[in-house]
Amino acid sequence: MKTHIFGGCTCCTGIAQRLRYLMRSLGLRPFQLALMAFPADPPSGSPMHSFAYLDCGNGKTGTRFNAYTYSGDPVSRIVPAFDMNVDTEQTTLEIKNWLSRCTCVPKLQASDNCLFKPTRIIDISNNPEVDIVVKSTSGLDIPSYVCLSYCWGGPQALKCTSSNFEPSQSWVVPYDRVPAAFKDTFKIAEKLGFRFVWIDSLCIIQDDPADLKTELLAMPNIFKHADLTVCASSSKAFTEGFLQQRPDFREKQIMLNLPEGTSGTAHLDSYTWWAPPVPEPLAQRVWAYQERWLSPRLLEYGWRTSRWSCSCQKNYSGNNNLSILKDPSRASDAVKSHKYYSLFSYLNPPGVRQFSLSGSDLFNSWTSIIRKYSALKLTFPQDRLAAISGVAIELHRATGVGYLTGLWDHERLPSFLLWRTERRFSERRMRPDDRRAPSWSWAAIDEGVIFQHSRVVLESFKIVDVGVSGDFDRSVQGFMKMRGPVRQGLFWHGSGTVALDPSESHITITKQDGHELLIWPDCVSDIVHREQGNAELVEIELTLIAVGRAHTDHGIIRGLMLLRDTAKESSDYRRVGMFQARDEGDFTVDNWGIEEVGSI
Numbered sequence: 060m061k062t063h064i065f066g067g068c069t070c071c072t073g074i075a076q077r078l079r080y081l082m083r084s085l086g087l088r089p090f091q092l093a094l095m096a097f098p099a100d101p102p103s104g105s106p107m108h109s110f111a112y113l114d115c116g117n118g119k120t121g122t123r124f125n126a127y128t129y130s131g132d133p134v135s136r137i138v139p140a141f142d143m144n145v146d147t148e149q150t151t152l153e154i155k156n157w158l159s160r161c162t163c164v165p166k167l168q169a170s171d172n173c174l175f176k177p178t179r180i181i182d183i184s185n186n187p188e189v190d191i192v193v194k195s196t197s198g199l200d201i202p203s204y205v206c207l208s209y210c211w212g213g214p215q216a217l218k219c220t221s222s223n224f225e226p227s228q229s230w231v232v233p234y235d236r237v238p239a240a241f242k243d244t245f246k247i248a249e250k251l252g253f254r255f256v257w258i259d260s261l262c263i264i265q266d267d268p269a270d271l272k273t274e275l276l277a278m279p280n281i282f283k284h285a286d287l288t289v290c291a292s293s294s295k296a297f298t299e300g301f302l303q304q305r306p307d308f309r310e311k312q313i314m315l316n317l318p319e320g321t322s323g324t325a326h327l328d329s330y331t332w333w334a335p336p337v338p339e340p341l342a343q344r345v346w347a348y349q350e351r352w353l354s355p356r357l358l359e360y361g362w363r364t365s366r367w368s369c370s371c372q373k374n375y376s377g378n379n380n381l382s383i384l385k386d387p388s389r390a391s392d393a394v395k396s397h398k399y400y401s402l403f404s405y406l407n408p409p410g411v412r413q414f415s416l417s418g419s420d421l422f423n424s425w426t427s428i429i430r431k432y433s434a435l436k437l438t439f440p441q442d443r444l445a446a447i448s449g450v451a452i453e454l455h456r457a458t459g460v461g462y463l464t465g466l467w468d469h470e471r472l473p474s475f476l477l478w479r480t481e482r483r484f485s486e487r488r489m490r491p492d493d494r495r496a497p498s499w500s501w502a503a504i505d506e507g508v509i510f511q512h513s514r515v516v517l518e519s520f521k522i523v524d525v526g527v528s529g530d531f532d533r534s535v536q537g538f539m540k541m542r543g544p545v546r547q548g549l550f551w552h553g554s555g556t557v558a559l560d561p562s563e564s565h566i567t568i569t570k571q572d573g574h575e576l577l578i579w580p581d582c583v584s585d586i587v588h589r590e591q592g593n594a595e596l597v598e599i600e601l602t603l604i605a606v607g608r609a610h611t612d613h614g615i616i617r618g619l620m621l622l623r624d625t626a627k628e629s630s631d632y633r634r635v636g637m638f639q640a641r642d643e644g645d646f647t648v649d650n651w652g653i654e655e656v657g658s659i
Contacts, residue, residue: 092313094126094138094325096383096400106401107383109139111313111327124311124327127402130377134315134323139400142377145365146302150376151250154358157367157374158251163355164286175284176201178274179219179262180255183245191237191245193219193230193261204255205248206285208350209240210340211260211438212296217241218260221267232261239300240291246302247289247358257281260297276531279353279449288354292341292361301360308336308363335408337362342408345437345446352428352450363406373403416457422471425454426510429465434481434507441495441533444502448531464527464535465502472522473606477511477617479579479637480504484589485561490582497527497537498634499619499658504581511637513607513617519544519653520606538631539658543618544605544651549598557596559587566596574644578620578636585622585635603638604656605648616642621658631657 093114096107113121128134130142130149142150180201182192217236224230237245241258248256264270274281282288291301309326316322330336339362341347351357359366364376381400414424432447444465451462461468466475478501480487488505496502520543527537558567566587568576583589586597602621609615617639621632640646 093120106404107399108402108405109381109400111325122329124329125405126325126327128323128325130379132323133317133321134325135379135381136317137315137381138325139381139402140377140379141364141375141402141406143305143307143364145305145360145376146246150365153374153376153378154247154251154365154367157372158287158356161356161369161371163369163371174201175280177204177257177262177277177281179224180204180257181245181261182254183249183256184254186249188234188242188246190234191232193224193232195228197228201255203253203286204257205244205251205253206282206288206350206354207241207244207256207258207291208288208341208347208354209258209291210294210296210344210347212294212298215260215265215297218265219263221264224264230261238297240294240297243291243300243302243360244289251287253286257285272533275445275448275533276452278349279452282350282353282449283355283453285354285356287356287358288350290341290347290351290357290359292339292359294360295340305363330405332404332408335362339408343436345432345435345442348432348435349446349449353453359407361406362408366403366407368403368407373401373407375403375406378402416454418458418460418469421454421458421460421467421469422474425467425475426512429478429501430507430509433501437505440491440505441493443505444496444531444535445533452531462530463500463525464496464529464537465500468525471514472525473516473520474513475510476619477513477606477637478508479511479564480506480581481509481564482506483562483564484559484583484587487580487583487587487589489584493534494536495534497535497539497659498581499539500537503634506581511617511639512610514610515608515613517543517605517607517616517648519648520604523655537659540655541604541658542655543653544648545602545654545656546646546651547600547602549600559596570645572644574641574646576646577639579638580620580636581634586620601635602632602656604654605651608642609639614642616640616646616648619658621656624659631659634658 091114092111094109094111097110098107109126110123111126112123115121126138128138128140130140132140144150176196176199178196179193180196180199182194185192217232217238219230241261244256244258263274294301308330309328311327313325313327314322315325356369357367359368367374378401382398383400414420414428416424428450429447437443437446447465454460455462463472466472469475476499482488491503491505494503501508520541523540523542525537525539527535529535556569558569565577565579568578570576580587586599586601588595588597599622602623603618604621605616605618607617609617617637619634620636620638622635623629624631624633642648
């Protein structure tokens, strides 16, 4: 069992924990409140959280709750604490301490031949509560600057335009016109000793397409070289500030009498990091995902407190660095490996995952990134490629692998083609009118996608040629020539049944001989029509091209569903979905003809 626990098995971890509950309970009097340390997640290295439960005796326990207190409460001697007040002198001292201990940015800048600086910057040197000035950085020394990541929440009332910036190459903004989220950012920057701040709506000329394109491509460098990125994680729009005291989300509280005549309060709740009581709006935004990914240092103002994360440390306001007391006879190996409690994962619901930048790990890294990214909200769907281009540029620099409008010119490119939608049919969107990407790229549709890990590519399948019209642009056209097993027909007409459940993401077609074909249409407008909540398949001939086999069952084949392009005299095809079937009966791949098809 220990081997499986170390391997991350949640079932074995739960059984072992239950046994520890039982052994501990048998040695205690009934109805005692038990406080304990437990890993936030099964893998080793996970932070230790503080939990409380009522021990009823004989191995019976009550519901397990998160246990914590607030900064300044005497109970912080035995329970980890955090601070709901994010705008105090103590909080500022904590942030300054995190900054002074962090070595991420100096190491990053030392690796460059010269320091990068954005095209424009906001100067708050006069006083953050007086007028601010947006300046061109040409000839200006910019030793350090702060970026803001926030939710636009609609059209910007205050933004940089050709008329207010270009005449003098500077723009004085009256303080009373500055929205709340920006004011809070300037306040933080001034307290931490920063003179310069970068905010997209004020530093990019919003009515100049050429400047927008240039600055979007510069986004990786802008956030990568920032000394700090402030995240307004709890604000829904630029009009909302984020320095106010956080609400009290406790579900229960227990008064505790402590030695020396003191007393305090332990607070309990049942929330998890993946299901907090309130979502953080910024965690649902596409542009913010890229900004968080690119930034070496994050100072986030979240749902419960302020949080710090960088590659060398993770912390939060009010952390009392409470030591974990261990009983060698009872403590698990996971507990023995930790010295202190940490509420970081619990207070950081979205989490910022670190991904490998090596070429060998590119498939796993990119598919994980896109699964999360593609499901996020985007104000302007045509920005679907642009809003992830910064991450793509960094991965391209690190690996040297060519970028193909949301995919990679990699040895596993065939597997990259096997993406499918996750949204159920009742919520599936129409195909966008704009052709911002080739149909074989997930960026061509407005759906969350998942990549099927088909590591085994059919020997008969080859990508003969592929090309795109641009690298990291907002809109890219491309083509792909594939050679492989092909079959054409009206697969869901005639004998057999079609099961189309609006609550599912796929359609199951069962032939008369019992063989099944599973299909995942990319959109409802290609081969599926929806009317008054009902969906039905269209009588249309499709071309199937088999690509690979399921990783866990090589008897399952997967491939692309193609539809001939509607353009006159076109011999090209458009992807309209993905299919899966067992390699038998009508779907025995060896019996299919080998053909070359082009897809746009």
